[in-house]
Amino acid sequence: MIALLIRDLRLAMRAGGGFGLGLAFFLIVTVLVPFGVGPQSALLATIAPGILWLGALLACLLSLDRVFALDWEDGSLDLLATAPLPLEAAVTVKALAHWLTTGLPLVLAAPLLGVLLNLPAPGYGWLVISLAxxxxxxxxxxxxxxxxxxxxKRGGLLLSLLVLPLYVPTLIFGAEVARRGATGMEATTPLLLLAGISAGAIALLPFASAAVLRVNLR
Incomplete structure (x- = not known):
């Protein structure tokens, strides 16, 4: 599992591998929003949690088509399916590699980009927690x-259409945690719901993904 994780991290670090692409997109969205809505500080402070969460969500989409595409093209996916390592574990490792190269940098960069959107000071900690x-x-x-x-072929658009509806609950509760934290309101309930979504997805979806891969490999 460790060797597979290191391999996927190295592939992501290569030119065109997707590392840095999500951060660049996140930065572009954050920089362009003030130009679109105007320089009103109060308005930017109000929409900052939602914009930052939406930018992080869309940035995660950019490299999803590479999660299994390279393994499919070179035949490595067939080897993973027949290896002693359970396919569910391989799927989990690939999801972890995607988070380490895409999600974690977004979590670390969000407070810096929050400055551009005039995010209120109490919201920074809650933003990082919600994204984490x-x-x-x-x-x-x-x-x-x-x-x-x-x-x-050209499954990137189809992938986005399939995944975006599944992302909506995470977006709603994540942005709500950051919004409530920024305004000084109680954020425990949406935070627990967000944690429940993540825990449920991590516990169940690797089995669903492995089952789907087995069907596609037949």
């Missing part, structure tokens, strides 16, 4: 979508 709890669910859900569309 929610982005693993985005990676696991995205891995499931990538398993559904593996082998399809």
């Amino acid at each position: 709890l929610g982005t693993p669910a985005l990676s696991v859900l995205g891995t499931f979508g990538a398993a559904l569309t593996v082998g399809l």
Whole structure:
């Protein structure tokens, strides 16, 4: 499992592998929003939690089509399916690699980009906590979508259409945690719901993704 994780991390670090692409997109979204809505500080402070969460969500989509595509093209996916390592474990490792190269950088960069959107000071900690709890669910859900569309030509658009509706609950509760934290309101309830979504996705979806891959490999 460790060797598979290191391999996927190295592939992501290569040119065109997807590492940094999500961060660049996140930065572009954050920079362009003030130009679109105007320089009103109060308005930017109000929409900052939702914009930051939406930018992180869309940034996670950019590299999802590469989760299984390279393994499908070079035949490695067939080897993984027949290896002693359970396919469910391989799927989990790939989701972890996606989070380490996409989700974790977004979590670390969000407070810096929050400055550009005039995010209130109390909201920074809650934003980081919500992204740290929610982005693993985005990676696991995205891995499931990538398993559904593996082998399809130009499946990137279909992947986005399949995954985006699954992302909506995570987006709602994640943005609500950041919004309540920024305004000084109680954020425990949406935080627990967000953690529950991530825990449920991590516990169940690797089995669903592995089952889908087995069907696609037949």
